[in-house]
Amino acid sequence: MASTGANHKDLENHHSDDLVRLCNPNVAQMKEDVLYHFSLSTSTHDFQAMFGDVKFVCVGGSPSRMQTFIRYLASELGLDQPGEEYPNICEGTDRYAMFKVGPVLSVSHGMGIPSIAIMLHELIKLLYHARCTDVTIIRIGTSGGIGLAPGSVVITQQAVDAAFRPEFEQMVLGKRVVRSTDLDEQLVVELLQCSKDLNEFPTIVGNTMCTLDFYEGQGRLDGALCSYTEKDKQDYLQAAYAAGIRNIEMESSVFAAMCSACGLRAAVVCVTLLDRLKGDQISSPHEVLIEYQQRPQRLVGYFIKKHLGVA
Amino acid sequence: MASTGANHKDLENHHSDDLVRLCNPNVAQMKEDVLYHFSLSTSTHDFQAMFGDVKFVCVGGSPSRMQTFIRYLASELGLDQPGEEYPNICEGTDRYAMFKVGPVLSVSHGMGIPSIAIMLHELIKLLYHARCTDVTIIRIGTSGGIGLAPGSVVITQQAVDAAFRPEFEQMVLGKRVVRSTDLDEQLVVELLQCSKDLNEFPTIVGNTMCTLDFYEGQGRLDGALCSYTEKDKQDYLQAAYAAGIRNIEMESSVFAAMCSACGLRAAVVCVTLLDRLKGDQISSPHEVLIEYQQRPQRLVGYFIKKHLGVA
Numbered sequence: 258m259a260s261t262g263a264n265h266k267d268l269e270n271h272h273s274d275d276l277v278r279l280c281n282p283n284v285a286q287m288k289e290d291v292l293y294h295f296s297l298s299t300s301t302h303d304f305q306a307m308f309g310d311v312k313f314v315c316v317g318g319s320p321s322r323m324q325t326f327i328r329y330l331a332s333e334l335g336l337d338q339p340g341e342e343y344p345n346i347c348e349g350t351d352r353y354a355m356f357k358v359g360p361v362l363s364v365s366h367g368m369g370i371p372s373i374a375i376m377l378h379e380l381i382k383l384l385y386h387a388r389c390t391d392v393t394i395i396r397i398g399t400s401g402g403i404g405l406a407p408g409s410v411v412i413t414q415q416a417v418d419a420a421f422r423p424e425f426e427q428m429v430l431g432k433r434v435v436r437s438t439d440l441d442e443q444l445v446v447e448l449l450q451c452s453k454d455l456n457e458f459p460t461i462v463g464n465t466m467c468t469l470d471f472y473e474g475q476g477r478l479d480g481a482l483c484s485y486t487e488k489d490k491q492d493y494l495q496a497a498y499a500a501g502i503r504n505i506e507m508e509s510s511v512f513a514a515m516c517s518a519c520g521l522r523a524a525v526v527c528v529t530l531l532d533r534l535k536g537d538q539i540s541s542p543h544e545v546l547i548e549y550q551q552r553p554q555r556l557v558g559y560f561i562k563k564h565l566g567v568a
Numbered sequence: 569m570a571s572t573g574a575n576h577k578d579l580e581n582h583h584s585d586d587l588v589r590l591c592n593p594n595v596a597q598m599k600e601d602v603l604y605h606f607s608l609s610t611s612t613h614d615f616q617a618m619f620g621d622v623k624f625v626c627v628g629g630s631p632s633r634m635q636t637f638i639r640y641l642a643s644e645l646g647l648d649q650p651g652e653e654y655p656n657i658c659e660g661t662d663r664y665a666m667f668k669v670g671p672v673l674s675v676s677h678g679m680g681i682p683s684i685a686i687m688l689h690e691l692i693k694l695l696y697h698a699r700c701t702d703v704t705i706i707r708i709g710t711s712g713g714i715g716l717a718p719g720s721v722v723i724t725q726q727a728v729d730a731a732f733r734p735e736f737e738q739m740v741l742g743k744r745v746v747r748s749t750d751l752d753e754q755l756v757v758e759l760l761q762c763s764k765d766l767n768e769f770p771t772i773v774g775n776t777m778c779t780l781d782f783y784e785g786q787g788r789l790d791g792a793l794c795s796y797t798e799k800d801k802q803d804y805l806q807a808a809y810a811a812g813i814r815n816i817e818m819e820s821s822v823f824a825a826m827c828s829a830c831g832l833r834a835a836v837v838c839v840t841l842l843d844r845l846k847g848d849q850i851s852s853p854h855e856v857l858i859e860y861q862q863r864p865q866r867l868v869g870y871f872i873k874k875h876l877g878v879a
Contacts, residue, residue, distance in 0.1 A: 281794035371680025381792035419739035428730035481692035483592035
C-alpha cells in the first residue's frame with residue numbers, strides 16, 4: 258500500500274507541471290461544485306468524461322462567433338459529419354455558450370473584465386475537475402487598433418491597463434491587489450509563425466491595452482458622456498502608441514493574470530476593426546466586419562491543426 | 569420667423585427638465601450615429617418613430633429574462649395579442665437583446681460594469697435621438713444577499729463600491745475620475761409602496777455593493793483563486809452589513825452614475841439568490857431560482873401598471 262501510494266505520488270509529480278491547477282485549496286474539499294454561470298455541476302455532470310481530453314480552449318465575446326468557430330474547426334480538423342450540429346453545452350443558461358469538437362473547447366465570455374473573469378473562474382475549475390493536462394487557451398477577439406490598417410491582427414505581447422502598466426488591479430476583500438499580466442512568450446512566437454505560414458492578412462506583435470469602458474475609457478468622443486477634446490484623445494492614443502500599444506480591448510489583462518496564475522499557456526489574438534487615430538465609430542459594412550472577425554479564427558485554427566499534425 | 573424661433577425655444581426650455589440629455593456636445597454634431605453593440609444606426613432606423621413613446625426602460629443581465637419580462641408585461645398591460653411574439657430589436661447582434669411593448673423597453677446588459685456601461689452609453693444616446701421625455705429606468709436583477717432570507721428583494725438606497733464608498737471610479741484618458749452613485753429617492757419610496765401593495769414577498773431598502781468580480785471580489789471561497797480564509801470573508805461581509813449593505817451585485821454603481829448624469833430617474837431592484845453569510849454557491853433548485861427571478865419583474869410590472877393607471 259505504501260509503495261503504491263508513493264508511486265501514485267511520483268506519477269502525480271511527474272505530470273504536475275501540465276495539470277491545470279487552482280490557486281484555491283478549498284475546491285478540493287467540496288463535495289459538489291456548482292458552476293452556476295455554466296449551469297453545470299460536478300454532481301450532475303461527469304467532467305472527466307465530458308472534458309478530460311481538452312487540450313485547446315478558445316474564448317471570445319460573442320456566443321454566435323464561438324459557435325461559428327467550432328463549426329469551422331470541425332471542418333478544418335476533418336471531424337465534422339454532414340448535418341451534425343454542435344450543441345451548446347451550457348444550454349441551461351444564457352450567460353455563456355460552450356461548444357466542443359475533439360480536443361477543442363470554444364466558450365463565449367461576454368464583454369469586459371468582470372464577465373470574462375466569472376467565465377474563467379468556472380472554466381479553470383471545470384478543467385481542474387476534468388483533470389485536463391497541457392492545456393493552451395487563446396482569446397480570439399475584436400479590438401480597436403492604434404496606427405494599424407483595419408483588419409490587422411494583433412498578437413498580444415503584454416496586456417497593459419489604461420495607464421499603460423503591465424498590471425491587473427483588483428479589489429479583494431475591499432483592498433487593492435495587483436497581479437502581473439504575463440502571457441506565454443513561446444506561444445506568441447508560434448502564433449506569429451502560423452500567420453507567416455498562412456500569409457493571408459497583416460499580423461503584428463504588440464502590447465494590448467485593456468480598459469473597463471468602451472467609450473470614455475478608450476478616449477472615444479461619441480459616448481453619452483465625454484468631457485475631453487479631440488486633442489486630449491489624440492494625445493492619449495499617441496502616448497499609448499509610444500508605449501508599444503497597438504490595440505485596445507476589454508478582457509486581456511484579467512485573462513492573462515488568471516491563466517498564468519493557474520498554469521495555462523495563454524495568448525490573446527485580436528483583429529482590429531478600425532484605426533482609433535482616425536475615428537471612433539465602427540461603421541465598416543457588415544460583410545467586411547464579418548470577414549475581419551474570421552481572421553483570428555483562421556490563425557488559431559491553423560495553429561491548432563499544426564499542433565495536431567493535420568496542417 | 570424670429571417669433572417662431574423664440575416660441576420653439578420656450579417650448580424646449582419648458583420640457584428641458586424631462587428630456588433625456590447627453591453629457592457630450594459632440595453627438596449633436598454627428599451626421600450618423602452607429603450604436604454598434606445594438607446594431608442600430610440613426611441613418612438606417614427612425615429612432616423617434618421606433619422609440620419616441622418610451623417612458624419606462626427595464627434592464628437586466630440575461631437576454632431571455634428580459635424577453636420573459638416583456639411578455640409578462642404585455643399580458644399585464646393588456647397589450648398582448650394571441651400568438652404575438654416580441655421581436656428582438658437588436659437581432660443584428662448577439663451582444664444585447666432589446667424588446668418593446670407600448671411605452672416599455674426591456675434591454676439586456678450582460679454581466680459586470682463594463683458590459684452594462686457599453687449598453688447604457690448606447691441606450692442613453694438612443695433615447696436622446698428619439699427625443700424621449702420623462703423616462704424612468706429600473707435595473708431588475710439578481711444578487712447575493714447579506715443577512716437576508718433568499719428570495720428577498722432589495723431596493724437600492726445607495727450603490728457603493730467594494731470599500732463601501734458611494735462612488736464609481738473610472739479611468740478616463742488614463743486618469744482616475746470619481747462619480748457619485750445617487751439614485752432617485754422618490755422612486756425608492758414609490759417602489760417600496762408597490763411592494764407593500766403587492767404583499768407577495770419580503771422587500772427591503774438597503775445599500776447595494778457593486779463589485780468587479782463575482783468570486784474574489786465578493787469574498788467567495790469557491791473560485792479558481794482564493795487567498796483568504798472563511799474568517800476573513802465573514803469579517804468582510806459583517807463589515808459590509810454594518811455599513812448598511814444588504815446585497816451584492818455587479819452593475820449598480822455605473823448604472824446609478826451614468827443615469828443620474830443624464831437626467832434619467834433610476835432605481836435598482838434585485839432579488840437575493842442566497843445569503844452570503846451562510847454560503848457561496850447558488851445551489852437552490854432551478855424552479856426556486858426561476859420564481860425568485862420573477863419577483864423584481866412582478867414588483868416593477870406593478871409599478872408600471874400603477875403609473876399607467878392600469879393597476
